[in-house]
Amino acid sequence: MSGEGSGxxxxxxxxxxxxxxxxxxxxxxxxxxxxxSLANRGAxxxxxxxxxxxxxxxxxxxxxxxxxxxxxxxxxxxxxxQEIAIGYLRETRPKVxxxxxxxxxxxxxxxxxxxxxxxxxxTGRFNGQGFALADATLAPDEPDPGRTLDMLAExxxxxxxxxxxxxxxxxxxxxxRARRMTLLNIGAPDDRLREEDCRADVIHVAxxxxxxxxxxxxxxxxxxxxxxxxxxxxxxxDKRFADALRRSARRxxxxxxxxxxxxxxGGARRTDSGIAEIQRQMPAATQGAPDYDVxxxxxxxxxxxxxxxxxxxxxxxxxGSAGLVPTSWDAAFxxxxxxxxxxxxxxxFRRAMTALDMNAWTAARMIGxxxxxxxxNDPSVLGAYLRGPDFSVAAFKGQALTIRGxxxxxxxxxxxxxxxxxxxVSPQEGFLHPLxxxxxxGADQPETRCKLQ
Amino acid sequence: MQAAIVNRLxxxxxxxxxxxxxxxxxxxxxxxxxxxxNEKSNSVSVVDxxxxxxxxxxxxxxxxxxIAASKDGALxxxxxxxxxxxxxxxxxxxxxxxxxxxxxxxxxxxxSPNGKTLYVANENDAAVTVIDLxxxxxxxxxxxxxxxxxxAVSPDSATLICTSETTSMAHxxxxxxxxxxxxxxxxxxxxxxxxKSDGSELWATSEIGGVLSIIDPAAHKIKETxxxxxxxxxxxxxxxVGVNLTKDGKLGFISLGPANRVAVVDGRTHNVLKxxxxxxxxxxGEFTPDEKYLVVANGxxxxxxxxxxxxxxxVKSVQVGELPWGxxxxxx
Numbered sequence: 001m002s003g004e005g006s007g008x009x010x011x012x013x014x015x016x017x018x019x020x021x022x023x024x025x026x027x028x029x030x031x032x033x034x035x036x037s038l039a040n041r042g043a044x045x046x047x048x049x050x051x052x053x054x055x056x057x058x059x060x061x062x063x064x065x066x067x068x069x070x071x072x073x074x075x076x077x078x079x080x081x082q083e084i085a086i087g088y089l090r091e092t093r094p095k096v097x098x099x100x101x102x103x104x105x106x107x108x109x110x111x112x113x114x115x116x117x118x119x120x121x122x123t124g125r126f127n128g129q130g131f132a133l134a135d136a137t138l139a140p141d142e143p144d145p146g147r148t149l150d151m152l153a154e155x156x157x158x159x160x161x162x163x164x165x166x167x168x169x170x171x172x173x174x175x176x177r178a179r180r181m182t183l184l185n186i187g188a189p190d191d192r193l194r195e196e197d198c199r200a201d202v203i204h205v206a207x208x209x210x211x212x213x214x215x216x217x218x219x220x221x222x223x224x225x226x227x228x229x230x231x232x233x234x235x236x237x238d239k240r241f242a243d244a245l246r247r248s249a250r251r252x253x254x255x256x257x258x259x260x261x262x263x264x265x266g267g268a269r270r271t272d273s274g275i276a277e278i279q280r281q282m283p284a285a286t287q288g289a290p291d292y293d294v295x296x297x298x299x300x301x302x303x304x305x306x307x308x309x310x311x312x313x314x315x316x317x318x319x320g321s322a323g324l325v326p327t328s329w330d331a332a333f334x335x336x337x338x339x340x341x342x343x344x345x346x347x348x349f350r351r352a353m354t355a356l357d358m359n360a361w362t363a364a365r366m367i368g369x370x371x372x373x374x375x376x377n378d379p380s381v382l383g384a385y386l387r388g389p390d391f392s393v394a395a396f397k398g399q400a401l402t403i404r405g406x407x408x409x410x411x412x413x414x415x416x417x418x419x420x421x422x423x424x425v426s427p428q429e430g431f432l433h434p435l436x437x438x439x440x441x442g443a444d445q446p447e448t449r450c451k452l453q
Numbered sequence: 454m455q456a457a458i459v460n461r462l463x464x465x466x467x468x469x470x471x472x473x474x475x476x477x478x479x480x481x482x483x484x485x486x487x488x489x490x491n492e493k494s495n496s497v498s499v500v501d502x503x504x505x506x507x508x509x510x511x512x513x514x515x516x517x518x519x520i521a522a523s524k525d526g527a528l529x530x531x532x533x534x535x536x537x538x539x540x541x542x543x544x545x546x547x548x549x550x551x552x553x554x555x556x557x558x559x560x561x562x563x564x565s566p567n568g569k570t571l572y573v574a575n576e577n578d579a580a581v582t583v584i585d586l587x588x589x590x591x592x593x594x595x596x597x598x599x600x601x602x603x604x605a606v607s608p609d610s611a612t613l614i615c616t617s618e619t620t621s622m623a624h625x626x627x628x629x630x631x632x633x634x635x636x637x638x639x640x641x642x643x644x645x646x647x648x649k650s651d652g653s654e655l656w657a658t659s660e661i662g663g664v665l666s667i668i669d670p671a672a673h674k675i676k677e678t679x680x681x682x683x684x685x686x687x688x689x690x691x692x693x694v695g696v697n698l699t700k701d702g703k704l705g706f707i708s709l710g711p712a713n714r715v716a717v718v719d720g721r722t723h724n725v726l727k728x729x730x731x732x733x734x735x736x737x738g739e740f741t742p743d744e745k746y747l748v749v750a751n752g753x754x755x756x757x758x759x760x761x762x763x764x765x766x767x768v769k770s771v772q773v774g775e776l777p778w779g780x781x782x783x784x785x
Contacts, residue, residue, distance in 0.1 A: 119599045392661070
């Protein structure tokens with residue numbers, strides 16, 4: 001689950017913040033990003049020009065001049081420029097991970113959106129469309145996201161990429177409906193948002209827990225590792241992922257031989273001599289189980305799953321929240337031209353691209369694709385195209401990604417990683433479907449409880 | 454080839470007359486050399502198209518993909534994506550003899566019909582690098598869309614076409630001034646394009662869109678979209694990539710990637726005439742100069758398929774290296 005449920009977790013001030021990341025041209029943006037990262041390493045490249053130091057202003061001027069000289073001929077092709085602002089809404093969430101290398105960067109997610117804005121603008125340079133990102137963070141005690149959505153609307157954003165928890169997302173969706181805005185959910189994997197709590201103004205770019213669990217289960221069943229020891233955490237999100245894994249086991253014929261709960265008793269995730277205790281704790285947690293093939297860990301809260309590999313009582317592989325992990329992206333993914341995106345991202349942001357970054361990239365590219373195909377910046381035209389039968393987007397997954405009309409979930413293959421490399425991509429061969437094999441992942445149309453309104 | 458063999462015999466100091474006649478009889482006219490880039494095994498396989506066997510494997514740098522022969526057949530160029538260069542292979546010595554400054558991550562390139570200029574797409578840089586083949590130096594750089602890949606040049610060498618995958622456009626570039634003169638939005642993830650030899654049409658494949666666009670290159674407009682349906686093959690597996698058009702423009706062969714087929718499209722009506730079952734994940738191909746065969750590279754089955762162009766039949770599969778990607782065949 002790495003990254004799927006985890007959002008932007010930087011501690012912010014108590015007031016909501018509403019910044020703007022305006023990119024009139026993709027290449028200009030790239031130059032600006034690069035200069036920003038060089039001049040101010042580690043700083044978020046989403047700053048407005050007025051915040052710049054005078055000497056950096058001179059650099060911008062230089063870059064802008066270089067850009068004008070180089071691209072003037074191409075720009076002159078554009079007749080009337082259509083401006084499209086995309087909102088980005090996040091909330092402060094605690095920053096937790098078991099592994100030091102998984103700690104999310106301050107710009108986790110938004111960096112992906114910025115890269116897509118850059119890509120959209122490179123295309124826009126040729127067809128007269130300009131994209132900008134308006135970024136806002138909800139204050140921790142803000143009960144109504146409406147005021148922040150108003151701020152985004154003032155900047156012209158009718159589509160808002162949302163990295164929010166399920167509860168906040170539902171509040172934001174109600175507020176968005178009144179403002180005729182559409183949310184693109186990139187951070188909440190909760191199945192209920194696609195099912196009983198679905199909304200006509202929320203498009204789900206992030207895969208659901210059900211899709212992730214199904215993608216993993218298909219591979220394990222194909223591998224004939226179908227006896228699972230299910231170890232789940234004590235937090236609500238852990239329990240929801242365990243539910244999804246149980247459902248996948250029923251669906252694809254795997255067997256959960258025993259279930260155990262790993263209770264979070266609190267405390268720090270990192271202590272100076274912690275490994276000595278963990279080395280004794282994990283074998284005990286997996287001792288005395290009936291015969292099984294794989295430990296299935298449901299631990300979105302990052303409490304124990306990362307400690308399981310190589311420490312189980314029996315020598316068994318680990319899957320789920322650690323070991324073999326289902327996700328929408330990993331920095332190691334290199335199939336179907338993905339290396340190009342990975343290197344563009346690394347070049348712009350000097351770090352690895354996470355699943356949340358990829359969800360945000362895909363969301364912003366979906367808007368870019370709708371704008372390019374309809375040659376419009378009218379939100380109602382773009383909204384209809386996104387929800388219509390002609391929409392598809394390419395996202396380095398080997399096939400077109402389309403939207404499930406019945407619950408507005410983006411259809412997508414699920415990638416499986418071992419932490420270093422791509423292990424497989426689901427759906428697996430042999431799992432068939434009358435319409436598209438992608439619908440073997442997650443709730444399918446005949447079983448959906450969603451009534452869009 | 455006949456002339457070449459006779460020449461070589463003379464050069465070798467062996468008498469003409471009867472002897473050369475005997476050798477000619479042993480080597481039928483259609484013996485050409487095909488060079489196949491093997492993306493995974495970092496090599497180029499050399500295939501004798503008459504005997505239909507691999508006669509040599511030439512080690513290259515990392516990740517060879519785009520491959521093409523010089524107009525005189527003396528050299529074969531192969532783009533090495535992970536080495537950021539284009540290697541030059543001597544077709545007589547059958548070894549790497551030099552390289553070209555391709556820019557970063559070269560995948561596909563095209564040589565102008567007059568043989569003087571090579572244009573290579575730099576996927577990571579949203580740019581095309583222009584290389585003068587005589588001096589082997591870069592003489593220009595053109596900014597295009599995100600992830601440029603497919604490259605084509607009009608038969609009169611005047612217009613360069615670059616298709617960019619994420620931008621989903623064909624960029625029409627004036628070859629003399631290096632300026633982008635028009636941009637045409639195409640169905641999702643265009644991979645490749647090719648001109649009819651009379652310049653009247655440009656055919657462009659869209660891998661994710663799953664279609665072939667027939668483009669009027671003068672008007673910069675799509676005039677027809679060809680889609681593919683194969684019974685028993687899922688729609689999302691139909692991912693058109695390579696395009697090969699016969700010189701008379703009567704037939705087009707479209708490689709359909711993981712659909713494991715090459716579609717034969719009527720050059721005039723644009724109807725799909727036939728689907729030819731080849732190996733798995735077919736990428737790109739090339740005709741023998743006499744257009745007797747089309748040789749296509751099958752990315753997952755590590756072989757090339759020989760398609761008999763007159764009979765529209767696959768006649769032979771020949772083992773090459775791992776994950777073959779592109780094919781170049783010497784003009785003589």
